[in-house]
Amino acid sequence: MxxxxxxxxxxxxxxxxxxxxxxxxxxxxxxxxxxxxxxxxxxLHFDERIYAAKALIDECLNEWSENSRSELKLIVQAAFDVDKEGKINTVKVLALRRHDIQDEKWQRAMQAISDSLHIQxxxxxxxxxxxxxxxxxxxxxxxxxxxx
Incomplete structure (x- = not known):
């Protein structure tokens, strides 16, 4: 090498x-x-700020799906599922940043994801x-x- x-x-x-x-x-x-x-x-790994992102995303989902079926929430919330070792899948979470959603709360959540991301x-x-x-x-x- x-x-x-x-x-x-x-x-x-x-x-x-x-x-x-x-x-x-x-x-x-x-x-x-x-x-x-x-x-x-x-x-890659996330620090504790990932929980702020999750809380903001949950708020968005609750507002947006107030009269919708609960299955819609499961799609986005699945990004924060943890593996056997209790780690969040970085690929799934980072995929959320690809969505061009202009909601101010969503944008703060995406910033929290970016801020919490570190190269291990x-x-x-x-x-x-x-x-x-x-x-x-x-x-x-x-x-x-x-x-x-």
Whole structure:
């Protein structure tokens, strides 16, 4: 990995810039037979402000669905369901921010979600591929050391 990072650093230095620490990269062998993909993934978590967001969203849902069926509330409230370890699913909660709802209370809830979000750790993943001579597609080379 040190060699791969050094190669990427050397490549971008030619243009007088520094490589971003975050970001994915794909490197190919000269003949195109092999490929290395480096992927960075942030592990996200929410702090205590997520509960303010949940309270604001609940208020919105109560106001908006006053004369509606209760099943409608379940759709949005499912975003705050916790897993076996008691953790909120960040993907579900962040999906709520995609909705373009102009209600002032909803906007405060979305701000509370943004403010409560933090990067806990960043993980780096490396995958190796080999091009299939017949199809031309890259096939993952499984490097599961536990199976070796």
């Amino acid at each position: 040190t060699d791969v990072h050094a190669f990427i650093d050397l490549s971008v230095e030619q243009y007088g810039v520094e490589r971003s620490v975050k970001g994915n990269a794909t490197l190919c062998s000269f003949d195109g037979k092999y490929q290395i993909k480096i992927a960075m993934q942030d592990k 750790t960043t993980r780096e993943y490396v995958r190796f591929y080999e091009r299939d001579d017949e199809t031309g597609e890259y096939i993952l080379i499984n490097l599961d050391f536990a199976k070796l």
